[in-house]
Amino acid sequence: MVFHTFLNLSLDFSMATVVHAIFSLSFFQTLLFQRCPRYVQPQNLTQNLTSVSEFFLLGLSDDPELQPLLCVLFLSxxxxxxxxxxxxxxxxxxxxHLHTPMYFFLSNLSLADIGFISSTVPNMIVNIQTHSRVISCEGCLTQMSIFILFGGMDCTLLTAMAYDRFAAICQPLHYTAIMNPCLCCSLVLASFLVSLxxxxxxxxxxxQLTCFKDVEISNFFCDPSLLHDLACSDSVTNNIVMYFVGTIFSFLPLSGILFSYYKILSSILRIPSTGGxxxxxSTCGSHLAVVCLFYGTGLGMYLISAISQSPRKDVTASVVYxxxxxxxxxxxxxxxxxxxKRAMWKLLSKIISP
Incomplete structure (x- = not known):
């Protein structure tokens, strides 16, 4: 009963916090990015310096006949x-029956997934409908912030779910004491703050970039890696900081997941019966499938971007991710x-039945 009440309050708090953060972030970005880095005309790198006010997203296809189909497909x-x-x-x-830590993290992961896809697809659909590929500098950086925020929350929440499975399988007698409501909410809050x-x-x-050598982004959204590649100068300091940040915020959560599953596998192998x-x-199957899908497509996207010279292949990989x-x-x-499945059928039957 305590976890039931705590779960409802925590989910309401999570939704309110995320929505408030998006509006606050947008307002903050507008104030902070009033002066964006400059754009250097490629014909002359020493003259015609102007402040960047907008970027151009190349999108998925230049074929006008495909635009309605793409709009319907991505809207669906x-x-x-x-x-x-x-x-x-x-x-x-x-x-x-689902008011447990595992499903509490799953609810927050679903909320993060909604924010993750909402950071890119609605803007793309609007651009297709309006036949415009322009995005303002402030809008681009805000989109990048929200994209990284919810992508980071996916990473850290998957790590928290792996720890939950580790506690359930490796420490079953102490599971209730370990995964208490306070710790669950603290992990979700830490996930949000770290991603922010x-x-x-x-x-x-x-x-910190002084100028851009181009304003065309070869994707349908403001991809952070592509935005950094547009810098005029190859700043060693910025690259070191960027890779360091990527290592901390991507490698550490993945390391936590791998370590948790190493301990889980060790515990499972010690169970004498095949049924056990x-x-x-089986309690880890869904989570493990989502982890493989998330990190597999993410790694594939950046490997394709690094190896392939074709912008269209980069866009396809981005769509999958x-x-x-x-x-x-x-x-x-x-x-x-x-x-x-049982809870969803019960919910749907309530909605359908008068």
Whole structure:
């Protein structure tokens, strides 16, 4: 009962905090980025210096006949993602059997996935409808901040979920004491604050750039790595800071996940019965599938960007990472988890029945 009340209050707090943070972040960015780095005309690198007021997103395709199809396709994917994640959040909050730490983290992960896809796809759909690829400097940096914020929350929440599975399998007798409501909320709050710090560090790195050699971004959103590549000079300090930040905020969560699953696998192998091993590992199946999908597509996106010289391949990899992955997460959890399926059927029956 205590965790039930705490769960509802925490989810309300999480949603309110994230929404407030987005509006506050947008206002903060507008004030901070009144003077963006300059754009250097490629014909003459010493003259015609002007302040960058906007960037141009190259988008997915230049073919005008494909634009309506792309609009319908991505609008459908966006709606499926939002509705799927909202269904998971509602199913968890409405079913008392799901008021546990694992599903509390899952609800927050669904909220982060909604924010993650909402940072890129709606703007792309508007650009397709208005036949415009222009995004202001402030809008670009704000989009980059929100993208990194929710992407970072995905990383850290997946790490918290791995720790939850570690505590459940390796310390079953002390699980309730370890994963108490206070710790669960602290982990979610820490996830948000760490991700917010990461997004602002990236923005500060961009603000240190003195000029850009181009204003065309070969993607459908303001990709942080592409924005850094547009810098006129190759600043060693900025690159060191950027890679250091990437290592801290990406490698450490992944290391925590790998260490948790190493301990989980060691504990499962010590279980004598095959049925016991399967039952223990089945509780990690959905989470492990989401981890592989998230980090696999993310790593693939940056490897393709580093190896390939084709902007279209980079865009395709970005679509998989930023659109397909958040859309598949609700299906993975709902199809592989009997508790979620039962709660969602119960919720849908309440909605459909008068």
């Amino acid at each position: 994917m966006y709606l499926i993602t939002v509705l799927g994640n909202l269904l998971i959040i509602q199913a968890v909050t409405s079913d008392s 710090l990461e997004s602002q560090v990236h923005n500060l790195i961009v603000l 091993k399967y039952k223990a590992f 930023t659109v397909v992955t958040p859309m598949l997460n609700p299906f993975i959890y709902s199809l592989r988890n009997r508790d979620i």
